[in-house]
Amino acid sequence: MTLPQSRASTPGRDAPRGHRVRPACLAAISLLVGAALPFAGDAEGATASRAAGLQIRVDPGANPSAATAGREIVVATLEEAVARLRQWRRTGRDGEGAALIAFAGGVHRLAEPVRIEKGLGGRPGQPLILRGAADGSTRIVGSVPLARVDEPVPGGVDPGQRSRVRSYRLPRAAAEEPSINVHRIHPVPAPPLGLEIFDAEGALTPARWPNAGWARLALSPEPPKGAEATDPTILLPEPRAARWREEGDLWIAGYLGQDWSFETLPALALPPAANRLALLGSPHYPLRPKDRFYVENALAELDAPGEWWRDTKRGLVLLIPRTEASGPIEVSLASGLIAIDGASHVRLEGLTLERTRGDAVVVTGGEDVVLEDCTLRWTGGRGLVITDAVRSGLRRSVVTETGEGGVTLTGGDRATLVPGGNFVEDSVLVRFSRLGRTYKAAVSVDGVGARVTGNLIAHAPHLAILFQGNDHEIARNEIYDVVRESSDASAIYTGRDIAAQGTRLTGNFLHDIRPEPGFEVKGIYLDDMASGLNITNNLFLRVDQPVFIGGGRDNTVTGNTFVGSPPAFFLDGRGEVWPGPPITDPKNTVRAAFDAVPATRPPWSTRYPQLAGLLSDQPLAAKRNVFRDNLLVSSGAPHIEAGADPRLQTVEANRTGDVPEAARAPTSAALESILPTDRTGARAFDAFDRVAILSRIAALKRRAGHLLARDGSP
Incomplete structure (x- = not known):
């Protein structure tokens, strides 16, 4: 079909306007997958660790005075380890070998990204290595646990849900965030979001309507009294306008204006008589009737397991647990985890990096910065961002x-x-x-x-x-x-x-x-x-x-x-x-x-x-x-x-x-039927190894089923 220029798909389709608020040859694949499986580093990394001139162990539970073996230094945090590395580089003795920062298993918490700047990296053949525990249990996280408190449940909660609601005290940084969310639109990356809430399974969902799927947008024919003419408004089904009237941090999200453009915008429920929701900022594309959307962070919609709502006035988060055994509740605080800025010859090996408000790892400039055998998950932004670097990446x-x-x-x-x-x-x-x-x-x-x-x-x-x-x-x-x-x-x-x-x-x-x-x-x-x-x-x-x-x-x-x-x-x-x-x-x-x-x-x-x-x-x-x-x-x-x-x-x-x-x-059956021969008896696809493809699919089902299965494995 012929697509008009104004709607053609591209990451640069349009720049967002301002807002008032802020395989099939799979034989060559060698995947070892899992949420946090142990991996062995490559030969270069192993050689570098044996010849390390500086070895620092990061172990929050260790006694630093007990570190007497060889050159090993024991510190409690990654920040301390990088400070020791910086001191060592300044002595000029870094030519004695590579540097290794080895993490103990368990959780290592960061409040803000740790910066590894130019000069802290390694040399060709002697990279700076940040290595997780051999059993794959090292987690570097940007979240902190929350303490449960016994506070009255607000009256806006559905009476049928009140007994299921739990309250948790937020740390000051999270309690004072202006909003839980941020404006999102293609093609620009969003800034770090305000906060996310996690249990042992991962991120919970801000209380939303509808709980699953989409509502369909009905446009208001004209702005009601009290709304600015530039603010689009949408009609709400009864009695949503009344239930959302007091919400100060309400968000709408959906395919607003185009079915290839997802956008989030802050919103405000107008007086109940108006029965409308005003969007605080113009959507990127003009709204259309029946656009798909949902609304988030409304107390009245706190009605399903795994949902939460922030009580801004009391500095609390209210939630309905997924199960009574959902594990500790945490809130993300760090905007990111590791920023490698101009450094070269750096390895991150066998680490799980997770629960940040923004991008987990950011690499700017430098060369030969590689993440190997890592897991990047549960971020508000991206997992890894590499900008203007050379020979760097993920493996x-x-x-x-x-x-x-x-x-x-x-x-x-x-x-x-x-x-x-x-x-x-x-x-x-x-x-x-x-x-x-x-x-x-x-x-x-x-x-x-x-x-x-x-x-x-x-x-x-x-x-x-x-x-x-x-x-x-x-x-x-x-x-x-x-x-x-x-x-x-x-x-x-x-x-x-x-x-x-x-x-x-x-x-x-x-x-x-x-x-x-x-x-x-x-x-x-x-x-x-x-x-x-x-x-x-x-x-x-x-x-x-x-x-x-x-x-x-x-x-x-x-x-x-x-x-x-x-x-x-x-x-x-x-x-x-x-x-x-x-x-x-x-x-x-x-x-x-x-x-x-x-x-x-x-x-x-x-x-x-x-x-x-x-x-x-x-x-x-x-x-x-x-x-x-x-x-x-x-x-x-x-x-x-x-x-x-x-x-x-x-x-x-x-x-x-x-x-x-x-x-x-x-x-698998489809490949069986086409890869051996075509209907003329000739080889159907000579470039592909049938045995390798079928064994590859079977291996993926066995080893990564928990990641791949959602509507059935391939």
Whole structure:
């Protein structure tokens, strides 16, 4: 279909306006998964620990005076360990070996992020190592436990729920937060939220209506008296307006204005006679009747196990436990956990980092900063953010239950096309956008030359991988059960930058990606004239519109297998039919992205010669796209939409077949039916190792079932 420019999907669709308030070759994957499984470090880390010139043990329960063995120093906190490291570096004796900070098992609490600045890192072959206990029990957390208190339950609680409500005293920092929540909108990351409440199972839910699913928005025809004309208001069902009237920290959240744009906004219940809810700040897109939404932090809605409400006046949190054995109740205080700022050659190994109001680990600058065998979870923001670093990333780790996406990688120099070499590999990323639900990907990539390889990504309302920039490798990932509640969206996405070329999407296994009724989803979405990309040797099983090219050029789609995934290939010519300024107009956003790079000068002109001549080469046209040597099993013919000239594309040497059971069977059975042979007796998919795929799926079920199963394992 042809999408108008104003609604095309891209992380840079629009900048948010102001508000008044603040695989499928999976054989190469080597995953060891679990909430906190013990992992062995790599050979380099093991060598460095044996030759460590400084060894610090962090153990809150140890007696520092008892540390007499060798060079080991015992401290109670990570802050103290970093202070000792800083002193050691200043002595100039750091050439004697690497530094090791080893954590005892158990919980290590941080009130604010610990900073490791330039000069505190290691050297090539002698990294600074922060290592968890061998049994995997080390947890670095940004939360503190709460004490239960015996306080009267406010009258606003439903009488039928009063006996179930428990009260807990908040620490001063949490009690004085102006709000529990923050404004969230794509594509910008949200600031740290006010607070979250946790039990042993994870985050609890602010008291909400409805308890599950969505309400449907009914618009007020005109602002009632006392409301500003600029404040949108929505009609409320009886008797919500009266029950919410005294709430001072009410929030609305939902798909406000677009089914690919989730947003949160503060709200105010107007006088009961008005029967309306006023939004304190304009939503990013105009509201539509029947938009999906819910309302949070209303005392009257404290009526389900696992819900909580903050009593601002008394400094309390009121909650209904999930069970009587839910464990201790905690509140998040730290905005993050570890900030690595300009340091190089750093390893974080075997750690669980969790329960922060913002991003867990932030790496800025430096090189060779790697998290290995770690678990990042229950954050208000992202798990790991790497900005302007080189050869840094995540390996053999688990990212789950993060608020605003999993891992963000930015690095490399687009002006010179020098790669950054940052990576996410051999990791499991599931349920990674629980608070900000759209454009908060498991992995977001920008810059040049990143790698996203050998990962399993699942269970999300929107996309799995978002990439911008040049020359990335996205390979051997398994992706399923994503794009669960959004439309005009995809599992892997890029768009709005015709110069973002050279990325290779190879050997990925995408399966079971289907829309809600009335919605539209894709597998790989090259949106808004995305061009110069290579999609090769991937397997698509039950994926709607598995390869969708929105008006781009010079894209190559070869050697892929499509099973029960119609139409296998879709191309439109939106550059020719878009409303608004065409790409020949500097006001066009795609043209602005083109003008921002030196496309006509080396190394750009030699690396992407077709791009250099764009403006004199039918710049509005979709052209030179190739769909060749693919196998289509029960998947429908390629579709080229009006506006894209078929004579300017290459569609040839593709094979077709029909295996209805493959489109319906469970994943393992479907693979059994298509991978050995096609219906002509020839090998169906030579690039894939059938035994490796099936054994991989079985292993994932055994070893990560608690992470992967939500609506059934793959």
